[in-house]
Amino acid sequence: MHGTKIIVLRMKELIYTAIFAGVGIILLLLIVYLFVGKGRSEGKQDTADANERYQAGIYTKDITLGESTASLEVALDTDHIKSVKIVPLDESITTMYPLMEPAVKSVSNQLAAGVAPEEVELTKESKYTQQIIVDAVEEILEEQGASNQTVK
Incomplete structure (x- = not known):
């Protein structure tokens, strides 16, 4: 068993x-x-x-215009530059630099359309003013560590 x-x-x-x-x-x-x-x-x-090419946010850079100082404000989204503007754009700056406002709008429109800062087309009328703006935008992008490539 x-x-x-x-x-x-x-x-x-x-x-x-x-x-x-x-x-x-x-x-x-x-x-x-x-x-x-x-x-x-x-x-x-x-x-x-x-x-994500940019860190989204609003960045500012002080630019010197003669004896006055203006603050350039760049609004970034994660994949493109939304806008560029001068804040506050007071009367002393618009009086001394009448091409400042149209120059900022021109640069802002091109950057918002996806043009890289180094490829922004400068007009003959405000070439130097636009170059100051573009240089400030490039400095902001370098400071926050963004890669400057064209958005497609």
């Missing part, structure tokens, strides 16, 4: 075994999910970072 064996298990032992087996399976699934999920989310983050 050595063919049949009888095993006596208590109900308490079966419950403990089932609980430990369930916890073990859950832990194993959690570990697999963490390692597989982490690799996928890092790939998505790298793609998102590659699409």
